[in-house]
Amino acid sequence: SYELTQPPSVSVSPGQTARITCSGDTLTKQYVHWYHRRPGQAPLLLMYKDTERPSGIPGRFSGSTSGTTVTLTISGVQAEDEGDYFCQSTDNNAQVFGGGTKLTVL
Amino acid sequence: EVQLVESGGGLVKPGGSLRLSCAASGFIFGNFGMNWVRQAPGKGLEWVSSISSVSSYIYYEDSLEGRFTISRDNAKNSLYLQMDSLRAEDTAIYYCAKDYYDTSGQFAGFDYWGQGTLVTVSS
Numbered sequence: 001s002y003e004l005t006q007p008p009s010v011s012v013s014p015g016q017t018a019r020i021t022c023s024g025d026t027l028t029k030q031y032v033h034w035y036h037r038r039p040g041q042a043p044l045l046l047m048y049k050d051t052e053r054p055s056g057i058p059g060r061f062s063g064s065t066s067g068t069t070v071t072l073t074i075s076g077v078q079a080e081d082e083g084d085y086f087c088q089s090t091d092n093n094a095q096v097f098g099g100g101t102k103l104t105v106l
Numbered sequence: 107e108v109q110l111v112e113s114g115g116g117l118v119k120p121g122g123s124l125r126l127s128c129a130a131s132g133f134i135f136g137n138f139g140m141n142w143v144r145q146a147p148g149k150g151l152e153w154v155s156s157i158s159s160v161s162s163y164i165y166y167e168d169s170l171e172g173r174f175t176i177s178r179d180n181a182k183n184s185l186y187l188q189m190d191s192l193r194a195e196d197t198a199i200y201y202c203a204k205d206y207y208d209t210s211g212q213f214a215g216f217d218y219w220g221q222g223t224l225v226t227v228s229s
Contacts, residue, residue, distance in 0.1 A: 033215030095153035
C-alpha cells in the first residue's frame with residue numbers, strides 16, 4: 001500500500017525554525033495536507049494543498065514542495081507548537097497519512 | 107460552531123461487532139463528505155473510510171477486508187461505522203472528520219474532527 005514518510009521526531013529551541021518533511025512517490029501529482037495534534041486534542045488542519053493556510057492559522061506556518069517531498073516549516077517556534085504533526089495525501093480515492101512527527105520544543 | 111461528537115465505543119470481544127455514531131452540528135451536514143480515521147495505541151493516524159455527501163461514493167482502507175460499513179443519515183445529521191468481525195488490531199480511538207473544500211471546490215483535507223471514541227477489542 002502507498003506510504004508517506006515523515007521523520008519520527010524533530011527538536012528545536014523556542015524561536016528557531018522547524019522543518020518537517022513528508023515524502024511519497026505520488027506527491028508530484030497529489031496534494032499534501034498537514035495536521036497538528038496536541039495531546040488529548042483533536043487534530044487541527046494546519047495547511048492544505050501543500051502551501052495554503054486555513055483561516056486562523058498563524059503566518060509562521062508555511063509549506064513548500066520539492067519533487068516528491070513536501071515540507072512544513074514553522075518559523076519562530078513557540079512552546080505551544082509542541083505535539084504531533086501528520087501529513088495526508090490521496091491515493092486512488094484512499095486517504096493516506098504519514099506516520100507522524102513529534103515536535104519537541106526544547 | 108461546528109461540532110462532531112462520536113459515540114458507541116467500548117470493550118468488545120474478538121469477533122464481535124460495534125456501531126459507532128457521529129453526531130454533527132453547526133454546518134449543513136448533507137453538503138459535505140465525511141470520514142472515519144483511527145489511531146491505535148502508540149501509532150499514527152490511519153484512514154478507515156470515507157463517504158460522499160449523499161452516499162454516492164464510499165471508500166474503505168483495503169486491509170479492512172469488508173468488515174466495516176460506513177453510512178450516513180443526512181436527515182439526522184449523523185455518520186455511522188458498523189464494525190463486524192472485530193480483531194485486536196482494530197483497537198483504537200476512532201475519529202469522525204469532516205471534508206474541507208477550498209474556494210474552487212477541491213478537496214483540501216479534513217477541517218473538523220471529533221474528540222474520538224475508544225474501541226477496545228479484547229477477550
